[in-house]
Amino acid sequence: MPAVIDASKCNGCELCDLYCPVDVIYMENDIAVVRYPEECWHCGACRQECARGAVSMQFSMAMLSI
Amino acid sequence: MSTNHRTVHDIETDVAVIGGGTAGLNSAIAAAEAGCRVLIVDKANIVHSGSIAGGIDHFMAFLDTGAQWDTREGYLAYVAEVAKGAADLEVHDAVFCDELPAALKRIERIGVSLRQPDGKIFRTSSMGQPGPYWINFDGKKLKPKMAMEVKRRKCTILNRVQVTNLYLHDGELAGFTGFNIRTGEFYRIRAKAVVIATGNTNRMYNAQTGNPFNLWYCPANTGDLHRAAFDVGVALANVEYVRMTIVPKGFSAPGFNAFFGMGAQLVNALGEPFMKAYHSMGAKAPRNAMVWGALQELKEGRGPIYMDCRHLAQKDLEHLFFTLGIDKDTLPEFFAAKGYAKDGAMIEMTVSEPMQARPSELCGSGIRIDRRCASNVPGIYAAGDASDQMGCLHMGFAGGFAAGRHAAAYASKTKTPRPLDAGAMDEEQARVFAPLERSKGVSYREFENTVRVISTDHFGPVKSEISLKGALAKFDRLDASRQELKADNLHELMRTHEAMNIHQVAKISATAALARKETRFQPFHYRADYPDTDEENYCGLMVIQKQANGEISTRLDKLRYAI
Numbered sequence: 264m265p266a267v268i269d270a271s272k273c274n275g276c277e278l279c280d281l282y283c284p285v286d287v288i289y290m291e292n293d294i295a296v297v298r299y300p301e302e303c304w305h306c307g308a309c310r311q312e313c314a315r316g317a318v319s320m321q322f323s324m325a326m327l328s329i
Numbered sequence: 330m331s332t333n334h335r336t337v338h339d340i341e342t343d344v345a346v347i348g349g350g351t352a353g354l355n356s357a358i359a360a361a362e363a364g365c366r367v368l369i370v371d372k373a374n375i376v377h378s379g380s381i382a383g384g385i386d387h388f389m390a391f392l393d394t395g396a397q398w399d400t401r402e403g404y405l406a407y408v409a410e411v412a413k414g415a416a417d418l419e420v421h422d423a424v425f426c427d428e429l430p431a432a433l434k435r436i437e438r439i440g441v442s443l444r445q446p447d448g449k450i451f452r453t454s455s456m457g458q459p460g461p462y463w464i465n466f467d468g469k470k471l472k473p474k475m476a477m478e479v480k481r482r483k484c485t486i487l488n489r490v491q492v493t494n495l496y497l498h499d500g501e502l503a504g505f506t507g508f509n510i511r512t513g514e515f516y517r518i519r520a521k522a523v524v525i526a527t528g529n530t531n532r533m534y535n536a537q538t539g540n541p542f543n544l545w546y547c548p549a550n551t552g553d554l555h556r557a558a559f560d561v562g563v564a565l566a567n568v569e570y571v572r573m574t575i576v577p578k579g580f581s582a583p584g585f586n587a588f589f590g591m592g593a594q595l596v597n598a599l600g601e602p603f604m605k606a607y608h609s610m611g612a613k614a615p616r617n618a619m620v621w622g623a624l625q626e627l628k629e630g631r632g633p634i635y636m637d638c639r640h641l642a643q644k645d646l647e648h649l650f651f652t653l654g655i656d657k658d659t660l661p662e663f664f665a666a667k668g669y670a671k672d673g674a675m676i677e678m679t680v681s682e683p684m685q686a687r688p689s690e691l692c693g694s695g696i697r698i699d700r701r702c703a704s705n706v707p708g709i710y711a712a713g714d715a716s717d718q719m720g721c722l723h724m725g726f727a728g729g730f731a732a733g734r735h736a737a738a739y740a741s742k743t744k745t746p747r748p749l750d751a752g753a754m755d756e757e758q759a760r761v762f763a764p765l766e767r768s769k770g771v772s773y774r775e776f777e778n779t780v781r782v783i784s785t786d787h788f789g790p791v792k793s794e795i796s797l798k799g800a801l802a803k804f805d806r807l808d809a810s811r812q813e814l815k816a817d818n819l820h821e822l823m824r825t826h827e828a829m830n831i832h833q834v835a836k837i838s839a840t841a842a843l844a845r846k847e848t849r850f851q852p853f854h855y856r857a858d859y860p861d862t863d864e865e866n867y868c869g870l871m872v873i874q875k876q877a878n879g880e881i882s883t884r885l886d887k888l889r890y891a892i
Contacts, residue, residue: 282377285542285549286489286510286820289721299820302542304549306383308656313471320659322666326579327536 265303265320266310268295272317279309279318333826335762336514342485343521343740344733347492347505347554350379351722352713352729353526354475358435359733360524361482365740368377368518369479370507372549372823374488377477378529380547380714381722385468386655387586388436388443390429392450398460401426409890411457411615412691414849414868415518415567417888420718423483423700424728432727439458439478440575441471453590456690457615466720469655490516491823493761495523495709498747505557506757510823515761517754519746521708522736525696526729527554527684528714529572530834531828532742532777535785536581536682540694545574545581545681552685552826552834554715555695559837563704566717566870566886567694568834569841570853571790572686574622578633578677579667585716589613593638593648595678597621597631617688617850621681626854635675636849646671677685683789683836687720694720697886702720702732703739705874710736717870764825770815777828779807784835788842793858797843801823804836841873844883 266288268279275293287299288309295317298301310318333417333643344360346353349685350373360367372377391404398407405426408416432597436443443466452461479486492507504519532541532551542548559565574585575595589612607622612624623634638646644877650671654661669676694706698718703710711717712732713725764770787800812831816822847863848856869887876882 264654282374283545284373284378284382285594286373286823301540302548304382304542304544304547305582305659305663306377306547308377308382311658312377319668320662322580323538323540325540326543326663326664329538329579 264301264307265323266297267319267321268297269317269319270294272315273314278312282308282312284308294319336512336647336760337758338514338516340368340518341746342366342518342520343522344368344736345370345505345523346733347523347525348379348529348715348727349375349486349794350526350713351475352715352732353524354389354479355726355729355866356524356526356712356733356736357479357484358482358670359730360737361479361484363734363737363741365737367484368487368520369484370487370490370492370518372491372510372553373629374491375479375486376473378508378549379472380550381468382547383658384522384655385471385722386465386652386721388464388466388726389391389462389721390433390464391462393699396460400759403459404462407457407459407462408691412689413890414836415570415688415870416692417718418890420698420700420765424702424719424731425724428727428731432723432730434775435730436471436726440474441468442466450487455586455589455613456830457610457613457618459871461472463586465590465652467655479876487516490546490556490828492553494757496749496753496804497561497706500707502706503747504664504749504756506761508761510819513617513819515758517749521740521743521746522710522713523708524710524732524736525554525558525715526712526732529694530555530585530831531684533685533781533784533831533835534683536782536791537576537679538579541781543581544684545576546684546686549712551830553827553830556830556833557838558696558704558709559833561569561706562875562877563706563709564697564872564874565837566697566872567687568685568748568873569696569845569871570688570850571683571684571688572688572853573790574616574681575619575623575678576681577660577663580660580663582660582663584653584656584660585616585619587649587652587656588636588638591645593636593649594640595619596635596637596675597626598633599631602637603631615689617853620680621852627680633677634679636678637675638881644808676710684737685784685834686714688853691704692720693717693719693724695880697767701735702728708739709842713741761826762822764816764822767815768878771810773814773821773825776807776810776814777831780804780828780832780835787870790852791857792842793856797839800839801836804832806838818857837873840881840882841871845871861863
């Protein structure tokens with residue numbers, strides 16, 4: 264998993280959805296969801312824009328293990 | 330989802346900028362300053378799009394501080410030495426050297442300082458430089474600040490619109506089409522001039538983790554406009570090159586320049602620094618030489634390779650890890666998750682995925698431009714990585730502005746935009762949305778993955794006449810599958826068009842590579858059947874172009890380097 268959004272912290276501001284350069288984050292029921300996690304570039308734009316600290320990064324098993 | 334019910338927008342503008350990254354936004358600023366109506370079209374949102382979406386930390390410049398290397402002449406001599414056969418010095422002089430002083434002022438005017446917190450300019454050297462040309466700075470907010478600047482200048486912005494094709498009228502630019510990747514609205518845009526600034530082509534080769542989005546450069550850059558421009562007869566150059574770098578094992582992230590600029594060394598599994606064996610400048614050698622050295626060590630069984638930072642002073646180490654996080658926001662966390670300490674760890678590295686891009690920081694790969702950033706098709710200009718002569722932040726920033734200014738001058742001579750043919754518009758709308766209409770077929774994932782395997786096996790990066798011809802035969806056999814591609818939603822529709830563009834650019838790249846019967850910038854163009862550099866016959870640009878009759882031609886535009 265790449266960008267991971269903590270739904271309990273998300274205030275639905277939509278900025279991460281708006282600014283993701285690779286279109287992987289979508290709003291679902293006013294909460295941001297990483298719909299295409301396998302297409303994340305790990306650029307950190309979503310996290311930079313999140314005022315609530317709801318975005319964290321998790322690196323895949325392959326990234327950490329090879 | 331019938332295409333008949335889609336909302337269609339007809340827009341008219343003076344200068345359209347396709348691709349709102351570094352180069353594109355600078356083009357937009359210039360065209361707006363010249364008094365034009367400016368439309369910026371980006372597949373994402375210009376606040377965070379393109380190669381510096383998450384940040385950037387180096388800007389190359391000569392600053393006339395007194396030393397010979399720090400002058401325009403010294404800099405051009407450096408370009409001639411490390412980008413020989415790919416950089417057109419006359420164009421470089423016009424689109425970078427002439428524009429640099431204003432670019433340095435502009436970057437600070439929009440609110441990003443090139444200085445360290447102590448007010449001083451901190452410069453480092455790497456990549457074969459005769460002196461420290463890199464200004465190391467905190468460009469984390471550069472992209473959002475540029476976006477604010479174009480909004481302040483009243484540019485119209487179309488975010489989330491993927492451009493699908495360009496159109497000419499009587500041999501000159503008429504406009505282009507595109508669709509919104511979230512709403513499906515279709516756009517027919519007439520423009521007096523266009524600046525193409527859509528970067529290089531990624532996702533064309535297998536990536537180290539197997540994930541094609543875990544890339545050094547932006548995975549949204551998929552050669553969309555390389556392909557569209559090529560199809561209307563725009564000449565491309567430098568597209569035979571395959572570009573790679575040295576990246577952390579597991580994460581294809583930038584950092585090469587920060588590591589080597591701060592004095593880190595590459596060592597092999599025996600603990601030996603090995604670059605001196607491949608280049609007299611050792612770890613300060615040009616990027617292609619570094620990649621070549623690393624590949625040889627890995628091939629000969631002296632891998633893994635490591636970035637040795639143990640000898641660096643504590644304050645340099647702290648600065649190194651800080652600036653790595655400016656260039657790639659998430660890289661410090663990755664290092665922490667891998668268990669690397671900041672006190673001088675040996676970080677395992679590898680060679681990144683190949684990509685279709687410039688062989689040097691001092692040129693580009695794509696649309697052949699002249700001193701005015703103009704292509705061979707009137708009304709079509711190019712800037713940044715999408716052009717054959719600009720690359721990297723410094724040239725995108727400086728030369729992007731030049732492209733916008735020249736496009737504006739061209740637009741000002743045109744009374745009204747040229748017409749778009751109604752039949753062609755209907756045909757394109759049907760073509761663009763066709764994958765949504767198919768109830769069964771092939772997914773972009775399978776198609777794109779097949780392209781990647783062919784590219785990697787046949788020219789990723791080593792190539793020969795047999796391997797390239799084999800690749801082209803396989804790519805041609807994939808043509809039939811293009812008619813079967815199926816998308817279940819608009820996101821997949823975007824990816825489907827991206828995959829088709831990657832396929833076409835791979836064909837163009839392999840065709841150009843076939844014509845360059847020598848090796849240059851090894852391993853970026855390494856012909857196993859012609860392993861030597863042939864200055865007499867190939868010191869120049871391999872230009873590839875689709876002729877009016879549909880035939881594809883190549884020619885060599887020779888370059889001279891007498892300074």
